[in-house]
Amino acid sequence: MFQILTVLLLEMQLSMVSALFTVEVPQQLYIAEYGSNVTMECRFSLNGSVDLRLLTVIWEQKRQDSSKSKGVYTLRNGKVVPPSQDPDYIGRASLLHSELKLGRAILQITKVKITDAGSYLCLIDYQGVDYKYIALEVKASYKRINTQVMRKTDEDKIVFMCQSEGFPLAEVFWRNEKSFNLSGLANTTYTLTADGLYNVTSTLTLKPNTNENYTCVFWNKKLNEETSAHLALMSAQYSRQKLVMSFIIPTCVTVAVLLSALIIFQKRKTFQNGQPRKEKKRKRNPSLKDENSDDLNPQTEALYLPTVTASRDSGIVGL
Template sequence: MLLFLFILLNFQLIQALFVVTAPESAYTIQYGDTVEMICSFPVPKEDDLNKLKVSWKHFLTKDQQARQVTLFNNGREDFLSQEPSYKGRASLLNQELKYGRAILKIEEVKLTDAGIYLCLLQLDGSDYQEITLNVQASYNTIKTFSNESNNNELSLTCESLGFPEAKVYWKQNGVNVSLPVNTSYIRNKDGFYKITSTIKGVDINHQYDCVFWNKDLNEETKASTKLSGFTHESNSENPQMNATGYYIRPMHTVVIIGCIIILLAVFVILFYKQRLLCFKCFKKKGGRSSTL
C-alpha cells in the first residue's frame, strides 16, 4: 500500500513538473499573412526529443470536431495525419523544440483558419494550452462605377470584399449625404463579406466618397469619385467593367470596329496602288507621244 502511494505521488509530481504555457493566448492576423503561435514547455534533454509528442489541433468552434494541423512523433513530423487544407501551409518549427518551444507556423492564412487551437505535449507527463486565432481582411480594394437610368438619374455604386462585416456610408464633398442609399451584404464561400452600396441622384459637379468602417479593425477605407469626365452607360442593366470600375466595350463591338479599320486600310492601300499604276501608264503614253 505504501509503495503504491509512493509511486502515485511521484507520478503526480512528474506531471506537475511538465507544464505547458502560452506566451500569447490570442493572435490577430491579416488574411494572407503568416502567423507563428507558440507553446512553451520545460527544455528537454537531447535524448528526450525522440520521446516528445507534439500535437496541434484546430477547432472552428468548441462543439465541432478537431482538425489535425500538425503532429510531431518519434522524432519527426507526421504529415500523413495532417488535414488537407493545411498541407503546404502549416508546419512545426522542429529546430525550436530543443529550446522548449513548440511553434506552429501557418502561411497564407485563410479566414477559415480562425478559431481555437489546442497545443498538446507529452513527455514523461502531458499538458496543453488553448490559443485563439482571429483572422481579419481589410476592405482595401474598393471598386466604384456609375450608371444612368431611363430618366437620366445618375447613381454611384461601390463594392468591396473583407471580414468581418463593415458599415458603409457616403459623403458628398466631405459631408455625409442624405440621398437614398441601398447596401447589400453577401457572405461568399471563402468567408468574405461582399458589400455593395449604391447611392442615387448624384450630381456630376460634386465629389463622392464611399467609406467602409470596420469597427472590429478600427479601420476606415474609402474610394473617392468625381463624375466630371466619367463615362456613363445609359439604360444598361448589366454594365461591363474592368478592374478599376470603368466601363469597357463588349467584345463583339471591338471586333466590328477592328474589322472596319482593317477594311479601310485595305481600301486606302488599293486606292493608292491604283493611282500609282495609272500614273505610270500616263507617263508611258506621254513618252510615246513625244517620240512620235
C-alpha cells in the same frame, strides 16, 4: 473523444509535475492576413537534450462559434499521427521538427483561411505535462474596390456601384466632393463566399450631374481600416467616347491611306502620259526635225557625207 480523455489525463498528471515541467508562450495573440502564412509557438522546459521518442505535442483548434475542437497536428512519442488531423488542415498545418530539440513546438499554417481563427491549445508531454492557449485572429482587408458607373436611360438617372470582399463585415459610406454624407441614399447588401469572406456591394442612384465626383468608403470597424474609391459621371461618358474613337480613328487612318495611294497612282500616270508636245509630234511624224536639235536625219547624212568626201579629195574643207 480520445483527444478529450487524453487532455483530462494529462491535466491530472499536471498537478503532480507542474513544478518540474512548464510550457510557455512568447506571444498569446497572433493576427494573420487572409491567404498568408502564420507560425505560432509554445516552448517547453528542457533538462538536457530531447529524446523525441518520449515527446508528445498536440495542437488543437477551437472556434468561438463552435463547441467542438479540431485536431490540427499531433506528434505522439516522436511519431506523427495523421488520422488525428482535421481534413481542413491536411496539407496546410505542419510542425517544425528541427525546432523541437531546442524546446520549441512551432506550428505553421499556410494559406490562412477565415475559419482558422480561434483558440489554439498547445499541449506538450515530456517527462511532465503542461499546456497553454494561443489566440489567432484572421483579417481580410477590403483592399480592392471594383467600381462601375451606369446610366438608367428610362429613368434619366446614374447608378454608382462599389463592390469588394473582406472580413469582418464592413460598413459603406458615400460622400460627394463637398463631403456631404449620402449614405442614406445608398443601397448596401452582402453575401458570404465559400471562403468565409463578405462580398459587399453598395449602389448610389442619383440624377446626372457632370460637375460632381463621388467617393465610396469601406470602413472595417474591428480592424480600424478604411479603404476608398472615387467615381465620376465622366467615366461613363469617357467610356462611350472611347468606344466611338476606337471606331473613328481606324476608319480615318484607312481613308487617309487609300487617298494617299490614289494620289500617288494619279501622279505616276500623269508623269508617264504627260510628255512634252514636241515628243508627241515626233512620235506622230518621225520625219519632222526638232528645231533646237543639231542631229541629222538619215537622208541629210547621206547627202552630206559625199560632199565632205569630195571636198577632202580636192583639198577644200566644207563645213
